[in-house]
Amino acid sequence: MPRITLNRRQTLLGSAALGTTLFVPSLSRAQSRPVMTHGIQSGDVAHDGAVVWARADRESRMMVEWATTESFADVQAVPGLSVGTPSDFTGKMSLSGLPSDQDIFYRVKMVGLADGAESGALTGHFRTAPHGSRNISFVWSGDTAGQGWGIDQDRGGMQTYATMLQHNPDFFLHSGDTVYADGPLQEEVELADGTIWKNVVTEAKTKVAETLTEFRGQHLYNLMDDNVRALNAQVPIIAQWDDHEVTNNWYPNEVLSADDRYTEKSAALLSARAAHAFHEMMPTRQTMDEPNRVYRKVSYGPLLDIFVIDMRTYRGDNTPNTETAPTPFLGAEQMAWLKREMLNSKATWKVIASDMPIGMMVRDGDENMENGANGDGPVFGREQDIAAMLSFIKHAQIQNTVWLTADVHYTAAHHYSPDRAVFQDFEPFWEFVSGPLHAGTFGPSDYDNTFGPEVRFAKHPEPGQANLPPSDGMQFFGKVDIAADTGVMTVRLMDRADVELWSVELEPNRA
Numbered sequence: 001m002p003r004i005t006l007n008r009r010q011t012l013l014g015s016a017a018l019g020t021t022l023f024v025p026s027l028s029r030a031q032s033r034p035v036m037t038h039g040i041q042s043g044d045v046a047h048d049g050a051v052v053w054a055r056a057d058r059e060s061r062m063m064v065e066w067a068t069t070e071s072f073a074d075v076q077a078v079p080g081l082s083v084g085t086p087s088d089f090t091g092k093m094s095l096s097g098l099p100s101d102q103d104i105f106y107r108v109k110m111v112g113l114a115d116g117a118e119s120g121a122l123t124g125h126f127r128t129a130p131h132g133s134r135n136i137s138f139v140w141s142g143d144t145a146g147q148g149w150g151i152d153q154d155r156g157g158m159q160t161y162a163t164m165l166q167h168n169p170d171f172f173l174h175s176g177d178t179v180y181a182d183g184p185l186q187e188e189v190e191l192a193d194g195t196i197w198k199n200v201v202t203e204a205k206t207k208v209a210e211t212l213t214e215f216r217g218q219h220l221y222n223l224m225d226d227n228v229r230a231l232n233a234q235v236p237i238i239a240q241w242d243d244h245e246v247t248n249n250w251y252p253n254e255v256l257s258a259d260d261r262y263t264e265k266s267a268a269l270l271s272a273r274a275a276h277a278f279h280e281m282m283p284t285r286q287t288m289d290e291p292n293r294v295y296r297k298v299s300y301g302p303l304l305d306i307f308v309i310d311m312r313t314y315r316g317d318n319t320p321n322t323e324t325a326p327t328p329f330l331g332a333e334q335m336a337w338l339k340r341e342m343l344n345s346k347a348t349w350k351v352i353a354s355d356m357p358i359g360m361m362v363r364d365g366d367e368n369m370e371n372g373a374n375g376d377g378p379v380f381g382r383e384q385d386i387a388a389m390l391s392f393i394k395h396a397q398i399q400n401t402v403w404l405t406a407d408v409h410y411t412a413a414h415h416y417s418p419d420r421a422v423f424q425d426f427e428p429f430w431e432f433v434s435g436p437l438h439a440g441t442f443g444p445s446d447y448d449n450t451f452g453p454e455v456r457f458a459k460h461p462e463p464g465q466a467n468l469p470p471s472d473g474m475q476f477f478g479k480v481d482i483a484a485d486t487g488v489m490t491v492r493l494m495d496r497a498d499v500e501l502w503s504v505e506l507e508p509n510r511a
Contacts, residue, residue, distance in 0.1 A: 032117075033112070033117045033118060033119050033120070034056050034057060034058055034060045034110040034111070034112045034117060034118070034119040035056070035057045035110075035119055036054050036055060036056060036057075036108065036109075036110055036119055036120075036122055037055050037056065037057050037089075037220075038055050038220055038223035038224070038229070039054075039122065039223060039228075039229035039232055039233060040052065040053065040054045040106075040108050040122045040124045040232065040233055041053040041054075041124075041232040041233075041236075041237060041282075041283045042106070042124060042126045042232075042236040042237070042283055043236050043237045043238060043239065043282065043283030043284060043285075044236070044238060044283065044284055044285045044296070044298060045126055045127070045128055045129055045170075045171060045236045045298070046128070046129055046298075046299070047100040047101070047128055047129040047130065047131050047299070047301070048096060048097060048098050048099075048100060048128065049094060049095045049096040049097070049098050049128070050094075050095050050098070050104070050126055050128065050236060050283075051092055051093070051094050051095070051283040051284065051285055052064055052092070052093045052095060052106060052108065052124070052283065053090065053091065053092050053093075053281075053282070053283040054090070054091055054108045054110070054122070055083075055088070055089050055090045055091070055220075056083055056089045056091075056110040056119070057089065058089065058112060058113075058114070059082070059083070059084040059085070059089070059112070059113045059114065060082075060083055060084075060089070060110035060111055060112050060113055060119075061080040061081065061082050061083075061110070061111045061113060062080060062081040062082075062083050062091035062093060062108065062110060063077070063078075063080045063108065063109050063110070063111060064077075064078045064080075064081075064093050064095070064106060064107070064108050065077050065078065065106065065107050066078070066095060066098070066104050066105065066106040066107075067104075067105050067106075068099065068102055068103065068104065068105070069105065070105050072105065072107070078093060078095060080111070081093050082113065083110075084113075087280055088213075088216050088280060090280050090281065092280075092283060092284075094285065098128050099128065100128050100129065100130055100131045101127070101128060101129070101130035101131065101132065101134060101301075102127065102128050103125065103126075103127050104125065104126055104127065104128060105123065105124075105125050106123065106124050106125070106126075107121045107122065107123040107124070108121065108122050108123075108124070109121040109122075122233070123233070124232075124233040124234065125233070125234050126171075126234075126235070126236040127170060129170075129298075129299060129300045129301055130300065130301035131301060132301060132302070133301060133302050133303055133484045134301065134303075134484050135481070135482065135483060135484045136170055136300050136301075136303055136304050136480075136481070136482040136484075137167065137168075137169050137170055137479070137480070137481045137482075138169045138170050138171045138172065138173060138479075138480050139164045139167060139169045139172050139173070139477050139478065139479050139480075140172070140173035140174075140175055140353070140404050140406070140434060140477065140478050140480070141160065141164075141174070141175065141406055141434045141435045141436070141437045141476065141477035141478065142174060142175035142176045142177050142178075142242070142355075142405075142406025142407060142434075142435040142436065142437065143176075143177045143244075143406055143407070143409060143435045143436035143437055143438070143439040144158065144174075144177065144178055144179065144180075144222055144228075144436075144437050144438050144439065145158075145179060145180050145183070145185075145221065145222055145438055145439065146177060146180040146183055146244060146409075146436060146438075146439030146440060147180075147183065147439050147440030147467050148183065148185060148186060148189055148199075148440070148467075149189075149197065149199075149438060149439055149440060149469055149470050150185045150199035150200060150201065150205065150221070151199065151200040151221075151224060151225050152197050152198050152199060152200075152471075153198075153200060154198060155197070155470075155471055156227075157225045157226055157227050157228075158222075158225045158227045158228055158437065158438040158470075159227060159438075159470070159475070159496055160227075160437045160438055160470075160475045160476075160477055160496045161225070161227035161228050161230070161231045161437065161438075162227040162230065162231070163477070163494070163496055163497070163498045164231060164235075164477055165227075165230060165231045165234060165235060166498065167479060168234075168235075169235055169479070170235075170236075170300065171235060171236045171237065171238055171298075172231065172235050172236070172237050172238070173237075173238045173240075173306065173353055173404065174237055174238070174239045174240065174437075175240060175242075175353060175354075175355055175404065175405055175406035175407070175434075175435065176240050176241050176242030176243075176244075176245075176355035176356075176406060176407060177241075177242050177243070177244040177245070177406070177407065177435075177436075177439070178219070178222075178239055178241060178245060178278070178282070179218035179219055179221070179222060179244065179245055180218070180244045180439070181208065181209035181214075181215055181218045181244060181245055181246060181247065181274060182208050182209070182244060182246075182247040182248050182261075183208075183244065184205060184206055184207050184208060185199045185201045185205045185206070186199060186201075187199055187201050189469075191469060191471065197469055197471065200224065202217060202220075202221050202224075203217070204216075204217020204218060204220070204221060205217070205218070205221050207261070208247065208261045208262060209270075209274070210262060210263060210264045210270065210273075211273065212273045212276055212277060215245075215273050215274045215276070215277035215278075216277045216280065216281060218245075218277070219277060219278070219280075219281035219282070220281070223281075236283070237282070237283060238298055238306060238308060238353070239278075239282040239283075239284055240294055240308050240309075240310065240353060240355050241274075241275075241278055241294055241310070241312065241355065242311070242312055242355040242356065242406075242407060243312060243370075245274050245275075245278055246267065246270050246271045246274040247259075247262075247267070247270060249318060249364040249370050250267045250270070250271060250312070251267065251312075251315050251316065251317055251318050252267060252268050252271065252313070252314075252315065253267070253268070253316070253317055254267035254317070254318075255267070256270075271313075272292075275292040275313075276292070278292075279291065279292055284296075292313075293310075294308065294310040294312075294313065295307075295308055295309050295310045295334050295337065295338070296308050297341050297345075299347065300347075301347075302346065302347060302348065303347060303348050303349060303482050303484065303487065304347050304348070304349050304351065304482060305341075305345045305347040305349070305350050305351070306351045306353055307338060307341060307342065307350065307351065307352050307353065308353045309330065309334065309338060309352060309353065309354055309355070310330075310334060310355065311329060311330065311354065311355050311356045311371070312355065313331070314328055314329070314330060314331025314333075314334060315328055315329050315331075315382070316328035316329070316382075318364045318368040318369065318370060319368055319369070319381065320367050320368060320369060320374065320381075321368070321369035321372070321374035321380060321381030321382055321383070322374060322380045322381055323380060323381045324380060326384060327381045327382050327384060327385075328382075329372065329382035329384075329385040329386075330385045330389075335385060335388070335389070338352075338389065339389070339392050339396075342392075342393065342396075342398050342401075343396050343398065345398075348400055348482075348487050348508050349400045349402060349482060349487075349489055349508065350398065350400060350401045350402070351401075351402050351403075351404055351480075352401060352402070352403045352404070353404050353405075354403050354404065354405040355405065355406070355407060356370075356371040356372075356405060356407050357371065357373075357405045357407060357408060357414075357431060357433055357445075358371075358372060358373065358386055358403065358405075358414075358416070358431055358451060358453070359373055359414060359416065359431070359447050359448050359449075359450070359451055359452075359453035360373060360408055360412075360414075360433070360445040360446070360447060360448075360453075361373040361374070361375065361445055361446040361447065361448055362407065362408065362445065369381070369382075371407075372385070372386050373447075373448035373450070374448060375448055376422070376448060376449045376450070377422060377449075377450065378422050378423065378450065379422075379423050379450060383423075383450055383451075386451070387423050387425070387426075387450075387451075390423075390425070390426035390427075390429075390451070391425045391426055393426065393427065393429075394425060394426050394427045399508070399509045399510075400489075400506075400508050400509055401429050402429065402430050402431075402432070402489065402491075402506070403429065403430070403431040403432070404431075404432055404434075404478065404480075405431065405432070405433050406433065406434055406435035406436070407433075407435065408433060408435070408442070408443065408445050409435055409436045409439060409440060409441050409442040409443065410433070410435075410441060410442060410443035410444065410458065410459060410460035410461070410474070410476065411433055411434045411435070411457075411458070411459050411460075411476035411478070411493045411495075411501065412432075412433040412444075412455060412457060412458035412459075412460075412493075413430070413431075413432055413433075413455070413456040413457040413458075413491070413493065413502060413504065414430065414431040414432070414433070414453045414454065414455060414456065415428065415429075415430055415431075415453070415454045415456055416428060416429050416430070416431065416451050416452055416453050416454075417452045417454070418452060419452065420449065420452030420453075420454060421449065421450060421451050421452030422449055422450050422451075422452075423450050423451060426451070430491075430504075430506065431453070432478055432491055432493070434476045434477050434478035434493060434494075435476055435477070436470075436475055436476070437475060437477065438470050438475060439470070439475075440466070440467035440468060440469065441460065441461055441467070441468040441472065441474040441475070442460070442461065442466050442467065442468075443458070443460025443461060444458060444460045456502075456504075457493065457501070457502040459474070459476070459493070459495075459501055459502075460474075461474065470496070473495065473496055473497060474495070474496075475495065475496040476493065476494065476495055476496070476501075477494050477496075478491060478492065478493055478494065479491075479492045479494055480492075487507075487508040487510075488505050488506065488507055488508070489505070489506040489508070490503060490504070490505050490506075491503060491504055491506065
């Protein structure tokens with residue numbers, strides 16, 4: 001594929017909304033101030049802190065100030081953080097000591113380490129999590145820039161992000177496939193109606209990602225979009241990953257011997273580079289013991305705990321998934337963590353943020369399975385981890401669990417019950433699916449009766465249709481509202497045009 005050179009319009013795409021421009025290489029650094037190239041982000045908000053992210057165009061000191069007033073009348077400065085080539089000029093700063101349940105306004109600037117020149121400041125906002133009970137609202141979805149559908153500026157870019165921002169949520173849960181590192185873009189794609197989809201294409205998006213630089217470029221591409229950067233500046237993100245941050249359907253022991261697109265054949269090496277880029281480009285909290293760990297808990301007071309899980313990193317090989325022997329999926333350490341944290345949770349609602357659905361069959365080729373579901377019948381293969389978790393929840397009397405996921409590129413509401421299931425040692429629960437944010441739309445999936453799913457609602461393309469472009473409007477997200485006075489959780493499935501497709505009110509069990 002020939003290298004595609006950005007014209008000036010493409011290079012400056014999306015600059016106006018945040019008062020900055022993407023770095024133009026022709027400018028002399030000696031004659032210019034530092035530039036924050038891809039907006040600002042916040043994430044993993046706690047009752048007393050959050051992570052703030054920014055990226056410079058040169059070695060700089062990242063300077064952050066925060067206040068509880070939009071005028072910054074009570075501004076407080078945070079010690080600076082040096083950024084440079086080891087982190088691709090990105091900086092992640094963990095703010096602490098913030099007041100709980102408080103709107104926080106922050107601003108970021110970069111000061112050049114070589115000459116002390118200062119960038120312009122970018123301002124952002126988030127609200128810290130509460131200690132006490134208050135109404136909570138958040139959105140979730142997955143799948144960004146997949147199946148050949150990148151940023152078409154003439155069609156408004158990634159519009160679902162703008163729609164979610166209109167709801168002013170407490171946070172945005174990105175359920176995985178935050179990038180499509182295995183999805184090169186073409187400059188133009190002819191649509192069924194004869195019109196042309198025109199992608200902005202960067203060098204990183206002309207081939208599959210293999211090097212650390214190329215994986216970084218996948219994330220930087222999405223941050224070129226006006227809508228993405230506007231949401232990032234106002235709404236904190238909880239980011240998890242799935243397969244396309246590396247390559248389709250990958251597993252740690254995989255060797256990509258049959259994929260001629262890859263010079264590097266080791267999925268273990270590719271995933272290590274991808275994880276480095278993911279955590280570098282996302283405002284995630286990391287641990288010293290396991291810097292690339294995705295699974296974690298994010299708490300929002302007495303009403304909500306979010307348990308972000310990782311179905312990708314610890315799995316065994318993709319097989320037909322019919323093994324009776326224990327089969328790695330979540331991994332022993334993650335399973336122990338999830339059980340321990342759920343048992344200790346005092347929150348009314350426990351949301352399990354899963355990067356893959358439970359009862360929808362996701363295939364890897366003709367014979368192998370990608371997720372746990374493997375066809376009707378008893379528990380086999382990776383289903384054993386799901387069964388163990390569901391059984392633990394029942395016997396530990398953990399109340400009010402809800403699963404949120406994406407991955408399958410359409411939206412659906414599933415109710416699981418032992419009355420319909422082959423495996424019956426669990427309590428009924430809901431799973432809600434939403435996506436894509438900005439990718440091809442597919443569906444429907446086949447279902448597996450092991451855990452007794454019942455489809456209460458689904459919206460997907462008609463049979464025979466696949467990979468519908470975002471311009472067809474079948475882009476989806478979900479919205480969750482939890483009322484402080486009643487504890488009722490309302491789940492809505494929405495489309496890009498902000499149409500409510502379906503909703504349900506869930507009463508909490510107080511037993």
